[in-house]
Amino acid sequence: MKPLQGKIAVVSGASRGAGRGIAFELGSAGATVYVTGRSVQGATTDNRPETIEETAAGVTSRGGKGIAIRCDHTNDNDVRNLFEQIEREHGRIDILVNSIFGGSESSLPAGEGRLFWQRPREHWDAMMVSGPQAYLLTTRYAAPLMTQHRKGLIVNITFFIKDRISGNLYYDLAMNAINRMTMGMAKELKEFNVSAVAVCPGWMRTERVKDSGFGPEDGATETTAYVGRAVAALASDTEVSEISGVAVMVADLAKKYGFTDVDGSQPLPFEG
16 A cells, blocks of 8 residues: 555646656655646646646556646636535545745746846746745635545645845745745644645756756756655655644755655755
């Protein structure tokens, strides 16, 4: 029996990047995974080729069951329809992974410089709307499918560096909004036996990063499987409530649970 056999998971933003890596590892652990995002066959986003159908097929090929559902997680109707479908088909969800981020889309204007007052408003909107706002909207519809069964895990993909600004100011604010949101979710969900954990990967070798020519020697230390294994380990931990509300590095979870990246290594936390 695989550790997540029979579990129902939703991974948002799973057409590529961390979301795809997480969906694959949940599939390897036996879960049924609803793979959501905007990139579908014949209509992808951000000039990228990856699709949610490809991710769903990868989940199934790894031993789980992948179900691709197009969903714009900034759109209330899309999100409501997604969870209404899941409720009809399964009546519950066990794992929700929020993995959406609009701040790196190539359609954004370049702006006039690196400083916060030089950045166009579109940068703020992309990071905050396709980030904390989308996380909150998605979780609002997911939570009732967990609380009524008094069990579940919410994982919010994020980042932080203690006592320093992470990247630029807009990015730092978006990530820390997610971290504070996770803390608040954990507090309000505790009585329903639902946990919320903020998970922080390092610099991952995503499809976009690899296509840009970056490799391990440039500091891109992790594959997306590493964060996927972190989420699968959390979802398999019957004592996960002990770290509910906490923002934790993937590297620290690797030490706690004993998993490695695909090459057998345990990359250290990214401090860039």
